[in-house]
Amino acid sequence: MPAQITQFPETAVRSRFDHLFLNKQPTGIKEFEETIHQVVNQLIDISLEQTAPYRGKSPQQVEQEVKEAVTFNNEGEPLDKVLEMIEPSILQNSLHVTDEKSMGHLHCPPLIAGVAAELIISAYNQSMDSWDQSTAATFVEEEMIGWLTGQFGLGEKASGVFSSGGTQSNYMGLLLARDAYCDKQWNHNVKKHGLPPEAGKMKILCSEEAHFTVKKSAFQLGLGEDAVVSVSVDQNHRMSTADTQRKIEQLIENGDHPFAIVGTCGTTDFGSIDPLSDLASLASRYNVWFHADAAYGGALILSESHASKLKGLEMADSITVDFHKLFYQPISCGAFLVNDERSFKYINHHADYLNPQEDEEEGIPHLVNKSIATTRRFDALKLFMTLKVVGLSQLQQMVDHTFITAKKTADYIQETDHLSVANPDPELNTVLFRFESNDQTPEKLNEINRLIQKEILFSGKAIVAKTKFKSDVFLKFTLLNPRTSIEDTQSVLKEVQQLGYKRMEEREAFQ
Numbered sequence: 375m376p377a378q379i380t381q382f383p384e385t386a387v388r389s390r391f392d393h394l395f396l397n398k399q400p401t402g403i404k405e406f407e408e409t410i411h412q413v414v415n416q417l418i419d420i421s422l423e424q425t426a427p428y429r430g431k432s433p434q435q436v437e438q439e440v441k442e443a444v445t446f447n448n449e450g451e452p453l454d455k456v457l458e459m460i461e462p463s464i465l466q467n468s469l470h471v472t473d474e475k476s477m478g479h480l481h482c483p484p485l486i487a488g489v490a491a492e493l494i495i496s497a498y499n500q501s502m503d504s505w506d507q508s509t510a511a512t513f514v515e516e517e518m519i520g521w522l523t524g525q526f527g528l529g530e531k532a533s534g535v536f537s538s539g540g541t542q543s544n545y546m547g548l549l550l551a552r553d554a555y556c557d558k559q560w561n562h563n564v565k566k567h568g569l570p571p572e573a574g575k576m577k578i579l580c581s582e583e584a585h586f587t588v589k590k591s592a593f594q595l596g597l598g599e600d601a602v603v604s605v606s607v608d609q610n611h612r613m614s615t616a617d618t619q620r621k622i623e624q625l626i627e628n629g630d631h632p633f634a635i636v637g638t639c640g641t642t643d644f645g646s647i648d649p650l651s652d653l654a655s656l657a658s659r660y661n662v663w664f665h666a667d668a669a670y671g672g673a674l675i676l677s678e679s680h681a682s683k684l685k686g687l688e689m690a691d692s693i694t695v696d697f698h699k700l701f702y703q704p705i706s707c708g709a710f711l712v713n714d715e716r717s718f719k720y721i722n723h724h725a726d727y728l729n730p731q732e733d734e735e736e737g738i739p740h741l742v743n744k745s746i747a748t749t750r751r752f753d754a755l756k757l758f759m760t761l762k763v764v765g766l767s768q769l770q771q772m773v774d775h776t777f778i779t780a781k782k783t784a785d786y787i788q789e790t791d792h793l794s795v796a797n798p799d800p801e802l803n804t805v806l807f808r809f810e811s812n813d814q815t816p817e818k819l820n821e822i823n824r825l826i827q828k829e830i831l832f833s834g835k836a837i838v839a840k841t842k843f844k845s846d847v848f849l850k851f852t853l854l855n856p857r858t859s860i861e862d863t864q865s866v867l868k869e870v871q872q873l874g875y876k877r878m879e880e881r882e883a884f885q
């Protein structure tokens with residue numbers, strides 16, 4: 375006898391899992407609506423109470439509180455209980471990047487338009503690898519890439535793809551550079567045969583202030599960190615064209631194979647912009663790939679005052695740009711652009727189940743052909759929604775505002791006792807500064823500055839980063855937040871000064 379199964383009317387319940395997914399059944403709709411409402415209300419409540427970027431707890435305390443939260447009930451629990459439970463341990467112990475005094479890293483407050491797009495992205499869960507998993511999304515991404523290549527002044531043949539960020543984009547740039555060189559130089563197909571015997575002699579040139587992911591890419595590409603040749607910078611922290619040329623010639627003389635120049639448009643510490651046009655000309659003269667890491671500075675396309683600094687970027691073979699920095703998008707959101715779409719042949723692979731050759735012939739686009747990732751988020755929607763809702767003009771005003779705040783902050787530091795600034799004329803919106811005193815040794819000053827940074831972080835009042843410049847410890851503001859004003863930076867600087875005095879007094883008391 376077959377088992378008896380209770381038949382529900384189709385409109386009431388289709389599956390006992392209806393309430394777990396957004397679907398047209400009443401339980402699914404209700405659960406979705408209530409869940410989103412509860413989360414929204416909780417985020418609003420926290421925002422209303424929030425007074426500082428961080429609560430100031432130590433890593434050990436936070437770890438303990440999180441550990442205590444990690445107990446799971448097999449049957450699950452009501453959402454309101456879970457939200458209540460995670461509020462003190464996780465939500466309150468989080469960093470509030472939208473706070474005016476969150477000014478440590480290249481870590482931006484996300485625009486509400488981007489957050490709204492995230493909800494759509496997650497709810498629909500399109501996957502960008504094949505057209506049959508991302509139908510309209512594929513074309514939105516392609517249109518956004520077209521918009522970007524246009525903004526960057528790339529030509530008709532340009533193309534690109536969204537990426538998880540600068541790390542992935544830099545890796546892709548150097549991957550294409552490596553394989554294009556092996557192809558042209560030795561007619562060697564790296565995709566098929568792996569690295570050529572000469573691989574140990576392949577070299578990448580970048581400035582000594584380039585992002586560490588250039589080295590990381592080199593070792594992941596099987597070339598080793600030693601493949602990266604550091605080029606010196608001028609007093610403005612820009613890669614020296616003369617030194618680049620000298621090093622290329624030396625390498626060639628040595629029998630090495632320089633195959634890529636990486637120019638940075640917006641270095642992490644000083645925001646400096648390498649001489650892109652000159653580097654591009656050198657690259658073309660020596661027949662090497664020019665990759666521009668514009669993860670940070672690419673946003674200058676949004677700036678009225680600074681856009682001219684991007685000159686030469688249009689000559690790059692490939693470009694990295696991040697939207698989870700100065701385009702104010704929720705993490706992750708970045709793009710990788712190429713000047714010639716054909717370069718993507720070095721990474722595509724036809725899988726029968728996903729992106730067969732015949733689809734390409736029929737004009738069905740599969741973006742997996744342009745990415746090192748397979749399953750991939752519809753991040754392009756965030757940029758699309760932002761341009762629609764916020765508009766280019768407000769984005770421009772926000773970015774320009776941060777540049778003005780950075781300049782005013784640098785000026786203020788110069789006028790303030792016991793503070794010094796390493797970049798009085800900030801190229802973008804980072805400001806490097808430190809507590810100074812003539813009667814302290816360099817070692818003591820380094821220690822004092824380290825302690826100041828720590829004390830500010832664990833007071834929770836502000837997030838300030840620290841870095842090293844010529845073996846000195848410096849503090850760093852990265853002023854991405856357009857809501858941060860000169861009054862905010864001044865108040866943190868006064869705190870830095872007071873903490874410095876306090877440390878000096880403590881030292882005297884010890885002596």
Ligand SMILES: *Cc1c(COP(=O)(O)O)cnc(C)c1O
Binds near residue numbers: 638
């Ligand atoms: C942030 C940054 C990167 C790394 O990008 P992610 O998005 O963090 O992976 C690379 N280069 C530069 C210049 C950057 O500022």
